[in-house]
Amino acid sequence: MVGRAIGSFGKALGDRRWKAFGAGLEGISKEKVDVVVIGAGVVGLAVAREMALKGRDVLVVESASTFGTGTSSRNSEVIHAGIYYPPNSLKARFCVKGRELLYRYCADRQIPHQQIGKLIVATRVSEVPKLSILLRCGTDNGVKGLRMMEGSEAMRMEPKLHCVKALLSPCSGIVDSHSFMLSLAGEAENARAIFSYNSTVLGGHVEDNHLHLHISESKDLENHDDASPLLPQLVLIPKLVINSAGLSALPLAKRFCGLDHNVIPAAYYARGCYFTLSKTKNPPFSHLIYPIPEDGGLGVHVTLDLNGLIKFGPDVEWIDGVDDISFFNRFDYSVNPDRVNRFYPEIRKYFPDLKDGSLDPGYSGIRPKLSGPKQPQMDFVIQDERNHGIPGLVNLFGIESPGLTSSLAIGEYITAKFPG
Numbered sequence: 055m056v057g058r059a060i061g062s063f064g065k066a067l068g069d070r071r072w073k074a075f076g077a078g079l080e081g082i083s084k085e086k087v088d089v090v091v092i093g094a095g096v097v098g099l100a101v102a103r104e105m106a107l108k109g110r111d112v113l114v115v116e117s118a119s120t121f122g123t124g125t126s127s128r129n130s131e132v133i134h135a136g137i138y139y140p141p142n143s144l145k146a147r148f149c150v151k152g153r154e155l156l157y158r159y160c161a162d163r164q165i166p167h168q169q170i171g172k173l174i175v176a177t178r179v180s181e182v183p184k185l186s187i188l189l190r191c192g193t194d195n196g197v198k199g200l201r202m203m204e205g206s207e208a209m210r211m212e213p214k215l216h217c218v219k220a221l222l223s224p225c226s227g228i229v230d231s232h233s234f235m236l237s238l239a240g241e242a243e244n245a246r247a248i249f250s251y252n253s254t255v256l257g258g259h260v261e262d263n264h265l266h267l268h269i270s271e272s273k274d275l276e277n278h279d280d281a282s283p284l285l286p287q288l289v290l291i292p293k294l295v296i297n298s299a300g301l302s303a304l305p306l307a308k309r310f311c312g313l314d315h316n317v318i319p320a321a322y323y324a325r326g327c328y329f330t331l332s333k334t335k336n337p338p339f340s341h342l343i344y345p346i347p348e349d350g351g352l353g354v355h356v357t358l359d360l361n362g363l364i365k366f367g368p369d370v371e372w373i374d375g376v377d378d379i380s381f382f383n384r385f386d387y388s389v390n391p392d393r394v395n396r397f398y399p400e401i402r403k404y405f406p407d408l409k410d411g412s413l414d415p416g417y418s419g420i421r422p423k424l425s426g427p428k429q430p431q432m433d434f435v436i437q438d439e440r441n442h443g444i445p446g447l448v449n450l451f452g453i454e455s456p457g458l459t460s461s462l463a464i465g466e467y468i469t470a471k472f473p474g
């Protein structure tokens with residue numbers, strides 16, 4: 055039903071019947087549905103799959119032409135252990151649980167992944183206490199196998215590495231995130247979830263204590279100029295809405311008329327660029343290598359992909375004034391080649407042999423953050439009726455790293471919390 059209604063957008067547009075009703079919503083088709091998941095990133099996919107497997111009728115509304123084109127394909131593809139996050143935080147719980155679920159999921163389905171382990175390194179004596187704090191935090195979070203090492207031992211494991219001490223995390227790894235998402239989407243569809251691509255949630259309004267979603271074809275937004283109002287072609291009336299719109303989740307929530315704006319946290323965005331190591335016959339490292347975390351990110355680290363390609367990143371570049379840009383998904387993902395000049399000195403702290411001219415611009419991603427520069431790190435925020443008073447609306451805010459690792463755990467959590 056719904057699939058058909060959205061599929062017939064073109065026709066609805068063609069007869070332009072909504073025009074006769076001015077800016078109101080009268081005359082626009084309305085559909086009652088069970089669950090709407092906004093956004094087919096890795097988190098939306100994991101939620102949609104789990105809900106569909108539990109027998110719910112799920113509609114995924116995604117503004118892009120396919121799944122996973124946002125942050126979910128612009129990250130380090132690292133399966134995090136769960137070290138960095140305050141004990142009992144959602145990040146700590148979902149990361150540890152999500153990691154276990156993810157390894158099992160990938161092993162059962164032959165999704166490319168590898169548990170290559172990671173070294174967090176102190177390159178100066180003054181950094182060693184921070185390693186001890188991370189060791190304690192990770193252990194409190196239930197991460198198994200963490201072990202402090204002398205620099206000499208770490209440098210025997212990784213001959214190109216320079217450090218004075220290292221924290222070994224054997225359960226960290228890497229995953230092919232595209233294969234993972236392809237599998238989630240396939241399993242969701244097999245469980246009868248419907249995907250509506252090229253469809254954007256413009257906003258919504260609360261009516262009879264329920265959130266009604268305003269849906270439009272994405273191409274109408276692309277051609278949209280600010281002078282005319284945005285009108286939906288369809289109104290969905292779901293029992294349950296999961297706002298997993300990633301970078302747009304906050305600006306979208308602001309477009310839910312009747313949702314108390316005081317409960318919507320401030321949005322901050324921080325771009326992270328990657329540079330790749332060129333001409334590597336033999337990759338210099340076989341583990342993930344991370345420096346001590348920096349403000350806003352985990353530090354310019356070494357990741358390997360499953361083809362052995364080495365990349366360094368992501369750095370942290372705060373971006374301002376993106377509220378409407380973010381709603382329209384018009385992010386700038388270009389990598390400014392000049393930023394490489396900051397990479398060389400950072401990387402040489404732990405990889406002194408890095409040759410001039412060996413780094414090539416890679417790609418970038420943007421972190422959907424809830425804290426700004428120099429502010430304490432924020433946890434994931436999952437809002438429901440108790441926070442905002444609207445039954446059946448779940449907002450997922452600030453799902454930055456370790457969101458990929460956490461995705462299956464978030465899917466299970468939300469599905470268990472909102473049984474049909």
Ligand SMILES: Cc1cc2nc3c(=O)[nH]c(=O)nc-3n(C[C@H](O)[C@H](O)[C@H](O)COP(=O)(O)OP(=O)(O)OC[C@H]3O[C@@H](n4cnc5c(N)ncnc54)[C@H](O)[C@@H]3O)c2cc1C
Nearest residue numbers: 093095096097117124126129130132255300455457458459
């Ligand atoms: C630089 C960087 C490195 C990272 N590294 C790691 C890592 O190594 N390990 C890890 O675990 N995590 C990592 N993360 C975090 C991880 O990538 C994210 O937490 C995760 O991808 C978020 O998924 P999502 O589904 O919430 O969001 P997204 O992937 O952004 O998906 C949101 C989707 O919603 C769609 N959408 C937006 N607005 C609308 C609308 N109005 N209507 C319809 N659809 C809409 C978008 O098109 C998009 O497809 C990293 C993040 C960044 C930025």
Ligand SMILES: *[C@@H]1O[C@H](CO)[C@@H](O)[C@H](O)[C@H]1NC(C)=O
Nearest residue numbers: 118119120250251252253273
């Ligand atoms: C989405 O839009 C793109 C570009 O406009 C088009 O090529 C693609 O076929 C559309 N996909 C779907 C599923 O409608």
